[in-house]
Amino acid sequence: MSRLVLIDGVSTPSERAQVSVYDRGFLYGDSVFETIRTYGGRLFALAEHIDRLARSASSVGIQLPVSTEQLAEETLRAVREAGNAESYARVMITRGSGPVDLDTASAEQPLRVVMVQPLTTPPVEYYRDGILVRCIETVRASDAAGSAKLGNYLASALALRLARDAGAAEALVVNRDGLVVEGPTSNVFLVKQGTIVTPPLEIGVLPGITRAIVIELAGELGLAVDFAAYPAERVVESDEIFLTSSIREVIPVVQVDDTVIGDGKPGRITGLLHRAFRQRVGLDGELPHDD
């Protein structure tokens, strides 16, 4: 099991991997990134992640230092060199270093970093029993940048901290209009009378790669999909709720704040979609707690 870092394409043992304190990623969170995982040792949806990274960079005016093809190739190389059974890969582009100055023009050359480590996934109880979440109102840096995946996750980290302090496993982000938009690092789905509902991208949610696959799978299963966002009082009226992300796949939510969702157990449709997702990624449709 090993961790490995590529800095500007150069492979570095993780304990010696260093970047400048003048890097704007460090100074201002002036960076974009992706997190990707492997299935059977192969990076899943790599092209989609690299495309989204390029869109995030473009939306904040960071020039990609190399082509998307080269970024993909370097990520593959890092995973190969790390040699883990399953890996987590984080690909970051910062605007680069320069004098300490807010002006983005002060940066000289964007920096690219690929970090790979053994994959860790949530405890199986999360999938078997579902999780409790807390609604936290906050405003994120990405809300000002068209839902780009920016390096600055401070508001989301604080939302998660508040949720955890209140005994929840996860937060649900409530925007300034009082609508539940997504998790700190996940998209949110509701099931209402057999229809799958998820907030529309225009409201300011990350276009999740897992979200897109789940929407497609719902269609294949003959389930209606609707795009809408609700305040917490309406969210808790759902029959089922689940979160999606590349690392965590599909996580059932069984309680929001003080309200138990449905019968307090992971929902049937949530399970169906998760099984379909596991089939799609080559895991024979088995759920993490099936063994």
Ligand SMILES: Cc1ncc(COP(=O)(O)O)c(C=O)c1O
């Ligand atoms: C804010 C946010 N929303 C949603 C997601 C889920 O996206 P994906 O399914 O592409 O991992 C993430 C993933 O990190 C995220 O940070």
